[in-house]
């Protein structure tokens with residue numbers, strides 16, 4: 001019997017990266033999954049992949065920053081599967097235009113906050129009533145190592161810092177209904193998008209052309225476990241989505257190979 005047998009989950013951003021890997025893991029563990037994704041091609045392809053492996057999945061075209069779109073997506077999930085036990089608010093990311101505060105375009109601030117902070121709020125707003133009806137559930141939000149501390153991306157860090165307090169608030173407000181809420185704060189994850197962004201030749205230490213690239217390569221060397229695969233994060237999400245984690249609520253799990261929790265001394 002799978003660790004999520006009988007559960008219904010939706011995952012946002014499930015056409016790619018961490019959410020896609022997690023949707024596959026949830027389905028392998030017996031959950032029925034609704035894939036909320038903006039990109040029609042990748043969303044439909046993820047649905048096919050899960051079905052071809054024997055899982056039960058539907059792709060629901062969704063813009064998670066749009067109130068009506070999220071409302072409809074939750075309704076479609078209920079129409080199809082009848083209930084909702086686990087939600088994973090995973091779509092997110094930072095923009096290259098997320099510049100120092102005094103230089104940032106206001107539209108970039110709003111766009112980043114909408115994707116990373118408004119979206120989990122909208123999903124919770126429409127999913128929680130169904131979880132209450134069903135006697136409980138598990139909410140999994142996505143923070144980031146760049147929200148555990150400050151970074152050079154102010155809007156992204158602020159949105160991901162906000163997710164941690166939003167998660168604690170959900171945990172406090174809905175404990176009486178049997179609803180748990182936790183967040184995962186990944187370090188660098190080797191998603192397809194990141195591979196194309198970072199694993200170009202210039203990011204290898206020996207080829208690093210710029211000081212910033214050299215610094216990044218050196219940092220990753222200092223924290224050898226800080227770069228993970230989407231499946232590493234999916235494993236944590238399965239734990240949070242299953243009843244195995246029933247003692248956990250309100251936490252943010254730093255899944256970054258220790259990068260946010262210790263200082264490595266350069267010369268000992």
Ligand SMILES: NC(=O)c1ccc[n+]([C@@H]2O[C@H](COP(=O)([O-])OP(=O)(O)OC[C@H]3O[C@@H](n4cnc5c(N)ncnc54)[C@H](O)[C@@H]3O)[C@@H](O)[C@H]2O)c1
Nearest residue numbers: 013015016017018038063064090091092093142144188189
């Ligand atoms: N990958 C990393 O290194 C890393 C590190 C720290 C935190 N995170 C966080 O983990 C989460 C997943 O990141 P990832 O790297 O797997 O993402 P990704 O970029 O690989 O995939 C994101 C998916 O979300 C979809 N999406 C974007 N906007 C959407 C919208 N408005 N509505 C619906 N879908 C939308 C995209 O089409 C894409 O399929 C994000 O919240 C991210 O901030 C990732």
